[in-house]
Amino acid sequence: MKKPAWVVLGVVVALLGLVFTLQGIGVMKGSSMSNNTFWAVAGPIIIIVGLAVAAAGARGRSR
Structure with a gap:
């Protein structure tokens, strides 16, 4: 995968983690993940x- 793809993938994963966290702590309601401690920790x-993947993609490696 090219560098920009890794950065985009990392950002998307980080945003999903944010959504999972907000659902886990009960800020975003309406799913079975709401107020669930597992998602509050996993998020x-x-x-x-996700941020590590984005940072690694941004740093990249020269071949």
Whole structure:
């Protein structure tokens, strides 16, 4: 995958992690994930993974 694709993928994953976190802590309601401790904990971990992927994609490697 090219560098911009990794950055976009990382940002999308981080945004999904944010949604999961907000659902887990009950800010976003309307799903089975609302007020669920698992998603309140998993969401920030997913955000960190997404940001790491985006950072690695932005840094890139020369071949």
